Amino acid sequence: MALKPLAERLRPSTLNDYIGQTHLVGPGGIIRRMIESSHVASFILWGPPGVGKTTLARIIANATDAPFHTLSAVTSGVKDVREVIDQCRKEGSGMFAGARPILFIDEIHRFSKSQQDSLLGAVEDGTVTLIGATTENPSFEVIRPLLSRAAVYTLKPLTEAELQQLLDHAISTDEVLTRRTVDVQETAALFRYSGGDARKLLNILDLLEQSAEANHPVVINDEVVSKSLQSNPAAYDRDGEMHYDIISAFIKSIRGSDPDAAVYWLARMLAGGEDPEFVARRLVISAAEDIGLANPNALLLANATYDAVMKIGMPECRIPLSECTIYLATSAKSNSAYLAINQAMAEVERSCDLPVPLHLRNAPTSLMKKLGYGVEYKYSHDYPGHFVRQQFMPDKLVGLRLWVAADNPAEATMQQRQQQRWGQ
Numbered sequence: 033m034a035l036k037p038l039a040e041r042l043r044p045s046t047l048n049d050y051i052g053q054t055h056l057v058g059p060g061g062i063i064r065r066m067i068e069s070s071h072v073a074s075f076i077l078w079g080p081p082g083v084g085k086t087t088l089a090r091i092i093a094n095a096t097d098a099p100f101h102t103l104s105a106v107t108s109g110v111k112d113v114r115e116v117i118d119q120c121r122k123e124g125s126g127m128f129a130g131a132r133p134i135l136f137i138d139e140i141h142r143f144s145k146s147q148q149d150s151l152l153g154a155v156e157d158g159t160v161t162l163i164g165a166t167t168e169n170p171s172f173e174v175i176r177p178l179l180s181r182a183a184v185y186t187l188k189p190l191t192e193a194e195l196q197q198l199l200d201h202a203i204s205t206d207e208v209l210t211r212r213t214v215d216v217q218e219t220a221a222l223f224r225y226s227g228g229d230a231r232k233l234l235n236i237l238d239l240l241e242q243s244a245e246a247n248h249p250v251v252i253n254d255e256v257v258s259k260s261l262q263s264n265p266a267a268y269d270r271d272g273e274m275h276y277d278i279i280s281a282f283i284k285s286i287r288g289s290d291p292d293a294a295v296y297w298l299a300r301m302l303a304g305g306e307d308p309e310f311v312a313r314r315l316v317i318s319a320a321e322d323i324g325l326a327n328p329n330a331l332l333l334a335n336a337t338y339d340a341v342m343k344i345g346m347p348e349c350r351i352p353l354s355e356c357t358i359y360l361a362t363s364a365k366s367n368s369a370y371l372a373i374n375q376a377m378a379e380v381e382r383s384c385d386l387p388v389p390l391h392l393r394n395a396p397t398s399l400m401k402k403l404g405y406g407v408e409y410k411y412s413h414d415y416p417g418h419f420v421r422q423q424f425m426p427d428k429l430v431g432l433r434l435w436v437a438a439d440n441p442a443e444a445t446m447q448q449r450q451q452q453r454w455g456q
Contacts, residue, residue, distance in 0.1 A: 035208070037234075037235065037238055038202065038206060038208070038209075038234045038235070038237060038238035038241075039230075039231045039234040039235060039238070041206060041207065041208075042201070042202055042205070042206060042234060043087055043090075044087060044091065045090070045091060045094055046091060046094070046095070047064060047067065047091060047095070049201075050084065050087065050088065050091060051084075051190065051194050051197050051198050051201070051230065052083060052084060052187075052188070052190045052191075052194045052230065053083070053084060053088070053187050053188065055188075056088075056185055056187070057088070062185065063088065063092070063185065066092070067091075067092060067095045067096065070096050070131070072092055072096060072098070072132075072134070072161050073161065073182075073183065074155050074160075074161050074162040074163070074181060074182040074183070075162075075163060075164075075182050075183040075184065075185055076140065076162075076163075076164040076165070076166060076170050076174065076179075076182050076183070076184045076185070077089070077163065077164065077165045077166070077185055077187055078166050078167075078168075078169070078170055078184055078185070078186050078187065079167070079186060079187025079188065079189075080167060080187075080189055080228065080229065081167060081229055081231065081232075082228075082229030082230050082231035082232050083187045083188065083189060083190065083228070083229065083230065084187065084230065085138075085165035085187060086136070086138060086165060088187075089102075089134070089136040089163045089165065090136075092134065092163070093134050093136075096131045096134075097131055098131035098132060098133060098134045098161070099120070099123045099131075099133040099134070100133070100134050100136065101116050101119065101120065101133060101134065101135050101136065101160075102135075102136045102137075102138065103116060103135065103136070103137050103138070104137075104138050104139060105137060105138065105139040105140055105141070105142035105143045105147070106138075106139055106142055108137075108147075109147065110146060110147050110150050113147060113150045113151060114150060116135060117135070117150075117151075117154045117159060117160060119133075120133035120135060120154065120159050120160045121154075121159050132158060132159075132160065132161050133159075133160050133161070134160065134161045134163055135151075135154075135160040135161070135162050135163070136163045136164075136165070137151075137162070137163070137164045137165070138165050139165065139166060139167070140164035140165065140166050140173075140174065141166040141167070141168040141170070141173035141174065145175055148174065148175045148178050149175070149177075151178060152177055152178060152181070155178070155181045155182065156181060162181075162182055164182065169276075170184050188228075189227065189228020189229065190226075190228045190229070190230055190233075191228070192223050195219075195222075195223050195226055195228070195230070195233055196219065196223075198230055198233060198234070199216070199219065199222070199233065199237070202234060202237055203216070208241060209237075209241060209250070212241060212244070212249070212250050213249040213250065214241075214249065214250045214252065215249040215250065215251045215252065216252045217251065217252060217253040218252070218253040218254045219252065220254055221253075221254035221255075221257040221258050222236060222237075222252060222254075222257050225257060225258075225261055236257065236260070236261065237252075239260055239261075240252060240256065240257070240260060243260060275306070278297055278300050278301055278304075279297075279301065279310075279311075279314060281293070281297045282294060282297035282298060282301065282311075282314070282357075283314060283318055283322075285297055285361065286318050286322060286357065286360045286361045287318070287322045287365065289361055289362065289365065290361060291357070291358045291361035291362055294357045294358070294360075294361045295354055295357055295358060298311065298350075298353060298354060298357050302346070302350055302353075308341045308345070308346055308349050308350075308353060309338075309341055309342065311341075311353055312334075312337055312338040312341040312342075312353065312356075313338065315334045315337055315338070315353070315356050315357065315360065316331070316334040316335060316337075316338055318334070318360055319331040319333070319334035319360055320334075320369065320370070321367060321369075321370045322360070322365055322366075322367060322370075323360055323363045323364070323365055323366065324365075324366040324367060324368060324369045324370065324438075325366050325368055325369055325438070325440075325442060325443050325446065326363065326364035326365055326366035326438060326440040326442050326443060327363045327364050327366075327442065328442075330359065330360055330363050333355075333356055333359055333360075334356055334360070336352075337352045337353060337355070337356035340352040341353065364440045364441075364442070365438075365440075366438035366440055366442075366443060367438070368435060368436060368437060368438040368443060369435075371436070372434045372435040372436075375434045376434050379429070379432065379434070383426075383428065383429065386426035386427075386428055386429065387426060387427075388426065389423055389424075389425075389426065389427065390403075390404045390405060390406075390407060390408075391406065391407060391408045391409040391422070391423075392406075392409065392424065393405040393406055394406065409422075410422050419453050421453075421454065
């Protein structure tokens with residue numbers, strides 16, 4: 033019989049062997065309290081891969097002696113859900129019924145709306161205790177009625193201290209590793225490649241053990257780990273939570289005038305396979321929203337960058353993307369144009385369709401001219417300085433200010449010019 037992988041051999045069956053997530057399973061943690069009280073409510077575990085979501089669900093089932101059923105959202109349909117619920121209903125009825133059955137659904141974010149709808153009744157009436165696991169933000173991927181019936185608990189990547197604890201535990205307890213001499217010289221590369229993922233650490237350790245010659249120590253140092261793995265695929269999901277987190281960090285680093293951080297997040301996206309066109313579009317938006325009138329050239333450069341990205345593609349387009357990112361991050365900042373249009377949109381929503389003043393209306397027909405369209409309009413270029421005071425706002429909004437100059441030299445000049453024109 034083939035030996036199970038190390039990660040499966042070391043899968044804990046009790047909380048005493050479970051490493052990490054102390055905010056949930058440590059003293060006073062909500063999940064520990066559920067287990068100790070034998071009263072488990074439905075919940076969804078949200079966290080990155082390899083942090084113990086499935087293991088925690090199994091530990092709960094073992095500790096409460098509850099019937100445990102599992103479905104994978106990748107391979108299960110509505111029919112499978114209904115069959116499992118019917119089975120749970122039988123297990124939960126009768127004189128000798130024990131703990132409420134637990135239905136564990138892995139990757140619940142992949143369930144369609146109809147599949148998630150099929151769970152509602154059974155969760156609502158207590159036929160099953162639902163435990164879902166997801167790597168995606170439940171706010172976006174799980175229907176609201178189901179979220180209202182199940183709490184969401186966030187699991188975190190393992191810290192270096194927790195990874196060290198896991199490494200020590202594996203070396204001292206695993207049936208294979210205890211028969212080998214394991215020489216741990218360095219752990220920096222091992223922990224870096226693991227990225228807070230317990231399963232990944234154990235898989236790497238498994239690989240090192242299997243590739244070490246018999247009767248020779250299993251050596252763990254940075255060089256051996258790096259050579260064994262060759263490369264470290266970036267932890268990045270173009271369609272998932274990481275996508276939104278990293279683009280958010282990228283834009284906020286530009287807004288916060290930190291070019292080093294901005295270029296780092298740019299590299300994270302490109303290394304993870306992000307579409308360069310998506311990044312270029314966000315740079316155009318940032319140039320208008322965050323730099324704006326403080327440096328109008330930023331929008332020109334962002335547009336040129338977008339054009340260059342479309343023309344040359346990866347890997348060369350990383351260079352104009354980097355150039356634009358650094359330029360935007362180091363530029364003066366202003367969001368006055370962004371604030372002005374937001375206030376204007378809010379005013380339009382509030383005041384609805386106010387009439388255009390007659391003197392501003394076009395008068396292409398004789399009837400319109402007789403009605404006063406365009407009468408008394410003053411053509412600005414006919415006056416000194418190409419300016420003459422007249423009303424441009426609807427009557428009810430005369431005096432309304434929407435654009436307020438930001439505190440930068442470019443807009444200070446613009447504001448001074450407006451004060452000279454309008455006396456305000």
